[in-house]
Amino acid sequence: LATWQVAEEALLYAQWAQGLKAPDATQLYMNYGAEGSYLRLGNTDLKPEESNGYEIGAQLGNDKLGGSLSLFDNHYKNFIDARVALSAAIGLSAADYPMGVTRTENRARVQIYGAEVAAHWEFVPHWKLWGSVAWANGEDLESNQRLSSVAPITSLLGLSYARDQYGADLMLRAAAARDKVENAGDFEAPGYGVVDMTGWWQPAELKGVKFQAGLFNALDKKYWNALNVPTGTLAQPDDYYSEVGRNFRVSASWQY
Numbered sequence: 535l536a537t538w539q540v541a542e543e544a545l546l547y548a549q550w551a552q553g554l555k556a557p558d559a560t561q562l563y564m565n566y567g568a569e570g571s572y573l574r575l576g577n578t579d580l581k582p583e584e585s586n587g588y589e590i591g592a593q594l595g596n597d598k599l600g601g602s603l604s605l606f607d608n609h610y611k612n613f614i615d616a617r618v619a620l621s622a623a624i625g626l627s628a629a630d631y632p633m634g635v636t637r638t639e640n641r642a643r644v645q646i647y648g649a650e651v652a653a654h655w656e657f658v659p660h661w662k663l664w665g666s667v668a669w670a671n672g673e674d675l676e677s678n679q680r681l682s683s684v685a686p687i688t689s690l691l692g693l694s695y696a697r698d699q700y701g702a703d704l705m706l707r708a709a710a711a712r713d714k715v716e717n718a719g720d721f722e723a724p725g726y727g728v729v730d731m732t733g734w735w736q737p738a739e740l741k742g743v744k745f746q747a748g749l750f751n752a753l754d755k756k757y758w759n760a761l762n763v764p765t766g767t768l769a770q771p772d773d774y775y776s777e778v779g780r781n782f783r784v785s786a787s788w789q790y
Contacts, residue, residue, distance in 0.1 A: 547593070569630045583612050591603055600653070610643070653665055653666075660695055661695055670684050682716040686711065687710040723759070728751050751779055
């Protein structure tokens with residue numbers, strides 16, 4: 535990692551990283567599913583994934599007004615892809631598993647590159663606007679196929695109010711359509727925008743305790759997360775794979 539403080543509120547950086555990731559026990563050995571539905575298979579022949587990653591970027595501004603920009607380019611050998619659709623070549627009948635047969639596989643050479651940008655602005659005390667956009671492109675360099683396991687362009691836009699002991703956020707989660715897919719027949723997920731509202735409270739009397747609550751998909755929009763839709767021809771109607779509608783969640787945590 536190399537950094538250059540070009541000004542008081544401007545930092546440039548560049549880094550190179552190498553990685554090695556071994557397959558876990560689930561990817562190696564776990565088989566689950568049932569005839570009439572789907573089947574996920576383990577793969578004992580999986581090899582460790584090796585990677586070389588390059589990134590350059592900038593961090594600008596301060597807590598009141600600022601942002602960041604990064605560009606990355608990652609190259610993988612034996613890339614571990616968890617949801618590769620299999621054909622009848624492995625000795626199984628597609629008719630027995632209408633929802634598909636998948637297995638974790640190694641891809642010999644993969645490249646994933648992209649960019650991320652984020653910004654924030656505290657326009658009056660306690661109120662902040664913030665947002666981020668992430669774009670990535672993944673490709674199997676052996677087959678020249680687009681990877682369905684890489685998300686399309688995604689973004690977040692939020693308005694936050696925060697005090698020492700409580701706060702709230704109004705957020706818009708959005709994604710572009712996935713109109714370039716790995717295999718003919720893969721589901722092309724349309725773009726979407728979903729509104730969430732969350733709040734938190736840390737009572738002074740209970741040190742380390744934090745309560746959180748949220749209303750998610752507040753407008754009850756029907757949408758699809760491209761990464762959660764199976765590859766290949768879908769065995770169920772498209773709506774079956776859509777994300778949950780309007781829902782409410784609460785949680786409590788204690789740090790000591």
